[in-house]
Amino acid sequence: AQAAPSDVLDAWQGMGYNRRALALHGAAQRVVEDWDGEFPRETRDLVALPGIGPATAQGIRSFAFDLPGVYLETNVRTVFLHHFFPDVPAVPDRELVPLIQAACPAAPGALADETAPFAVPLDDADTPRAWYYALLDYGAYLKKTLPNPSRRSAGYSRQSKFEGSRRQKRAHIVRMLLAARDGQPAGITLADVVVGVNEMEAAAGRGPVERELVAGILADLEREGFCRAEDDRWLSV
Known part of the structure; x- marks a missing residue:
């Protein structure tokens, strides 16, 4: 929570989706400020934190606190589609939710009349x-x-290709901003960013990008809290 956003982003590199690093930073700050440093357990409190949706909230409850819930992610979805809906196309999640709930064991130590709507545990493990x-x-x-x-x-959709995409250019620009934060002077100019992106594109056998595209990505990054403009330079937050 006390770290600089740029330090969090630097530690996050290689794990994809840089927005999640800023969400994690924001969530840590909220936990310290609103919960005195103790991570909340209830779904309504978890989804109020930055970057945490219903599925992530249930994952936190299950893995961090060993509490029951409907953790619906791709591998869980795969198991239930395979066993309960063989050869059925376009199965909506609402058909899976009651099955996942009924199969999930209740919390450890729950009394017999406290298990519903979850399954009665088979044993202590x-x-x-x-x-x-x-x-x-x-x-x-x-x-x-x-x-x-x-x-x-x-709800299945295939993720768009990363190579050569705007997402790849964004990630490269974030790395450039992080690398330039200790420079003299700190930060980089739009011209620097254009050169850096074009070097990446040329190395991959692709043509140069338009200056307006790079400027648009920088504007998006500034709006999302990744960097700030100062005079004619862009600095990592």
Whole structure:
């Protein structure tokens, strides 16, 4: 929470989606400010934090706190599509939710009348955390050995290609901003960024990019909190 955003971004490099680094930083600050440093457990409190949606909230509850819930992500979706909807196309998540809920074991130590709507644990080792770890491993195995069942989800979409994309240029510019933060003077000019992006493009056998495209990416990054403009230079936050 006390780190500079640029330090968080620097540590995040290589893990993709730089927005998540800023969301993590913002969430850490909120936990310190609003929760006295103790991470919340309830879904409504988790989804109020930056970057945390319903699926991530349930993942936190399951893995961090061993609490039951509907953790619906791609590997979990794969398992339930494979077993309950073989050969059925375009299955909506609403059809999966009650099945995932009914299969997830209740919290450790829950009394018999406190388990619903979750499953009665088979033994002390049958906990939400262990169950979802198993589902993730099993879903990954299924995707390696069968045509990916998750493609039959109504919400399935293939991610656009990264190589040569605007996303790749954004990521490269973020790295340039981080590398230039200790320079004299700090930061980089628009001309510097254009040169750096074109060097990356040329190395990949692609043609040069337009200055307006680079300026637009820098404007987006500034609006999203990755950098700021100062005189004629761009500085990492």
